[in-house]
Amino acid sequence: MRTADIRARFLDFFAARGHAVVPSAPLPTPDPTLLFVNAGMVPFKPYLTGERTAPWPRATSVQKCVRTLDIDEVGRTTRHGSFFQMNGNFSFGDYFKEEAIAFAWELSTTPLDRGGYGLDPERIWVTVHHSDTEARGIWREVAGLPQRRIVTRGDEDNFWSMGVPGPCGPCSELYYDRGPAFGRDGGPEADEDRYMEFWNLVFMQYERGEGPGKSGYPILGELPRRNIDTGMGLERMATLLQGRDNLYEIDEMRPVLDRAAELAAVRYGADPAADVRLRVVADHVRTALMLLADGTTPGNEGRGYVLRRILRRAVRSMRQLGYHDPALPGLLPVARDCMAPGYPEVAGTFARIADQAYGEEDAFRATLKQGTTVLDTAIGKTKAEGQRVLPGAQVFLLHDTYGFPIDLTLEMAAEQGVDVDREGFTTLMNAQRERARADARARKSGGTADTSALRTVLDAHGPTDWRAWDTLTTEATVLALLSPTGPVLASREGEIVTVVLDRTPFYAESGGQDSDAGRITGTSAEAEVLDVQRPLPGLVIHQVRLTAGELAIGDGVHAAVDPEWRLGARQAHSGTHVLHAALREVLGPTALQSGSYNRPGYLRLDFPWRGALSTTARSEVEEAANRALRHDCAVGVRWMTLPEARQLGALALFDETYGEKVRVVEIGGAWSRELCGGTHVTHASQIGTIALTSEGSIGAGRRRLEAAVGLEGFGYLARERDLVTGIAEQLGAPRTELPERIVGLLDRLKAADRENARLTQQATTARAAALADSPEWIDGVGLVTATTEGGGNEARALATAVRDRLPAGTPGAVGVGTASGALAVALNQAAVRRGLSASVLVKGLLNGRGGGSPELAQGGGLAPGRTDTVLADLHSLIPRH
Structure with a gap:
């Protein structure tokens, strides 16, 4: 049975028993304590906690979830996936334990041809909380389970709460015995690989007080309205019904795994280490697909960072399998075809999804190339200094600044005979994680309000x-x-x-x-x-x-x-919708808004795109936006159900949570149709004008447009006009001739710069020749010292020019300082063969500062007037034989 069919059968079963079928919420969640929905109950949390009244007494859903706390376990076990789907049925003060247990048993054991899953009743085990004699009795009565297959467990396993004061209660879990080939006999406590958990029933009947952890808090009493929250792991049920060893081999993932093995020319099942990497690829490509489909874009923080890490882990796993070409173009379409039967939107928006994913892989490949160069340089420097351990700070820099994976650093360093300061790296990583935790705690606290x-x-x-x-x-x-x-x-x-x-x-x-x-x-x-x-x-x-x-x-x-403030806010928010529609009109449907901010007079809009917009594209976007204003497109608001809005083609912002009825804002009818709760003008002409002020990158594959709106837009254009007029007056040229005049000026400046550089080079060459003719000889080493104007570049240029003119077969050393405090030392090959090092000499002159190669090194920070004194010290650093 396909996973999509298992999903449909679950919803049909509960719909026939009076449950409202609720669509999956998007993976990004507005809950400030979460980045993504990580459990099936998350969208129902306000109803289960009593914050809001549920619009239905009972409901069912198949909720998309992402968890990354166990990401390092992905591929290593049969049970961990970063993306998973949770089938759930919920009761909000309606039915309770007896009905929940009866529903779970009926659906699990009813034969396939009668609408159930056809699991063998003799192979199902259940666990209950040690205090829940009621549930134990119901299992014996409803299912006829023998005492042996009803296992009692404590708070850690079979008592649920959200970790804070509020609803709580015992739970009962269903396990399926997969047979002796999967492990030891004896039930879930003996082996949870053999006995796979597939359904958890939570009975919310108590209210808990303050207290740590999963136990030790007081139970304050019974809830006035008892609730049911259940979760059946869709992938786990698919594993059972499809007869697979693990969730990576079900129909929604195995084709991706097989394609990865084909690309890497390896055979799944032949090598345990390769198998783990193939499973990581299958899981992560699917997870990335679903995150991208729900509007998450790769970035450096929050949700974007999670997605970026997952994509890069997939690409890196392919490289570890020996495949170094772009991998995602060969894998992502396979994942799309696997998931489209259950989620048609992944096919409908695949052009956008693919563009973002492939752009991220290209950026990561460039990162690997750049990081490899930095790593090779760092290893070379470590060896040159006689060390065999790469400093933790350098490893952390590679990881944090260049995104270079630590395991790749370890592997490449080992290949070159260098160890890594893991302890120093771990210390820096832990400090970074603590900063992140502090930020999360601040976010979770909800700000200053109590x-x-x-x-x-x-x-x-x-x-x-x-x-x-x-x-x-x-x-x-x-x-x-x-x-x-x-x-x-x-x-x-x-x-x-x-x-x-x-x-x-x-x-x-x-x-x-x-x-x-x-x-x-x-x-x-x-x-x-x-x-x-x-x-x-x-x-x-x-x-x-x-x-x-x-x-x-x-x-x-x-x-x-303030009416003026609200007018400006309405102009800016409607202007954001107009600019979004104009962007899609010019660039196509993949230019989908991924973030926005607007206030009176100003708006910004983020969208996925690879590469900067051309001047022509920017002009076309601005023109399309203002054309809608000139045509005075009508702005309308309609209320409808979410499925109706999707059918109509309304665009949704994925960070928002939508109820049964959604508010659709239209500007020019279908031209701009978005789900939105903001305030808007009634006609597009009321926006006034939209003047683009900037367009730039905010990360790999992400761009940001900024614009001035309304009076501020007119003010911006007026300032631009005044600026152009002032330049025209300064140049004494008509405004229409300004481009040619400015190009001419720039050409003349570039020619003057080239002439200055030529003259400077001539002067440096002449001076270098003179200095090289009269070195001071110290025990067979020709030493030249000098000062020059400018900074480090000038010092380095003169030092190398003099060095290159010293006799090739005789050791020679050159030191050049500047009035600005820079210092450069250059040695010829004969001096290096004698055992001298420019890096060591610079560090000796600058008390450990500076560095470079044995042939050329430099540093800075000399106090004014100290240059000659420091250069004089160079004599004493030349070793005598």
Whole structure:
């Protein structure tokens, strides 16, 4: 049975039993504690925790997930994959243990021809929490399982919570005995390779308090509404039903593995080390495909860094298999064909996906080439200095700056007989990881607002009555005030506090649009709104500065958005949609927005693209955008279901979470049609103008457009006009002739520079000849010292010129210093054969600073007036025989 059929059969089973079929959420998640959805319950978390009321009593989904904590285990075990799919059924205060267990047993054991998975009931084992006698009894009653195949386990294995105060409860896991060929007899506790877990049933029935880890926290009592959250591993079920040894050999991955083996000319199953690399390739290529399909682009931080690492691991694994040509063009289309039956969008957007993936591989191949050069230089320097250990700082530089993998460094260093300071590298890596953890902790803390206090406000008063789409002003009541140290009853003039209102007209920052500015006024208070955020689903908070009076909980206030600010924000946000549509019109559908930010007068738009846009392309994009403004394209808003929006061709921003109904913003009908929660103009002409101000790279395969909008756009164009007019006046030329005049000036400057360089070279050559004629002889070594104007380049040029004119068969050394504090030392081959080293001499003159090769080295940092004294010291460093 194909994996896509297993998925469809699961959804059909639960749909027939009253469950709403919910589409998979995109892999990127707005949850500040996560980069990607990593479990099937993540999209349902607000319903399971009670933050929001679920729109259905029961639901089912097949959720795409990515986990990278175990990435080093990928390929080494039968159970770890970085991308996986979780089949789930959920109950929100509806059914509980008995129905959940009955559903799992029925679907697992019903024969294939009757809509089930046809697993042998005699080979299914289950685990239950030691305290859950109820679940144990249900398993015996519903499934008729003997006591031997119902295994009791503790908190670590069979009790679930999110690690923080909130819902928790026991769980029950289903295992399938794959037979003695896979391991020892005795159930899951004996061997989890033989007994493969395929389904976990979580019974959320308690509320837990504060406490560490997976146990030791207090149970505060029963939940008022008990929930069910289950997860069946789709890949694991496919492994069982397709009779495969491991998840890398199922139909969604094995073709990629086989293609990788074909390209690398190796046979799967012949070499354990090669098998691990082939499985890594199969897993990572599929993971990269799904991340790219959901809008993630390679980058240097966050989600982009995870994707970049996965792509590079796949490419590196192919190189370790002996395949050094571009690998992804031969692998990614195979992964597309494997996944398209379940996810048609990977085929529909493959041109964009492939462009980004292949660009990243090209960049990594260049990185490997550059890193190899740097590594070879570092190894050569280490050997020249008589050392045999490459410093940890150099290895970390290769890893952190050039993206050069540590295992490749180890391998190449060993080939050249050099060890690596692993301890020093690990210390630097751990320091970097700690910085990353600190950043993650800061992100998880939710900023300065007290999240627990805000949750209390949300529980007590419900969601904020948000009116930003409908009005700029409203009357409201102060529900809570939070200072940086916690909740307060009142705030006074000059203080900055977080204010929670029962209703608000202010737009909270989201979807790339900056938050509104404005004022909140009461009978005795005035406050300037500095920022507006939505830290919890449904709750809007305002950071304000009290400019007069006192604001207290319970006060009635007037909340008013600055109308000029909102107009500018609407222009910029609509302008972003227009620019996005214009970009796709000119460059094609693969130029899909991957990030944006807009505020009054300004917008930026990020998109995947390889190479800079030409001047012509930029002009065409700007013209297409402003043509929509001149045609005064209508701007409309429609509400519909997410499937309807997708059918209509609306573009979605993958960092957003969408409910049952989505808001579709159209500009010029189908020309620009996007899912969006921002504020917009009603006609395109209200944007005024869009003036592109810059276009540049923000990483491999990613570009950024910036533009001025509205009055700021007109102001930018006026400044450009004034600049051109000023240059024309300075040159005394008509504006139409400026390009030719400027090209002529540049040509003359280049000619003057070439002439200056020629004269300088002549002077250097003449002086070098004179200096080389009269060296000072020290025990058979001809020594020349001199000073020159300029910096290190001039010192190096004169030193090498003199050295090249010294007698070839006689040892010669040249030292040249500058008034700016630079120093260069050059030796001929005869001096090197005698045992001298320019690098050693420079370090001796500069107290360890500087360096280079035995023939040429340089350094700097000499104090003013010290050059002659340091050069005089060169005499004492020439060894006597």
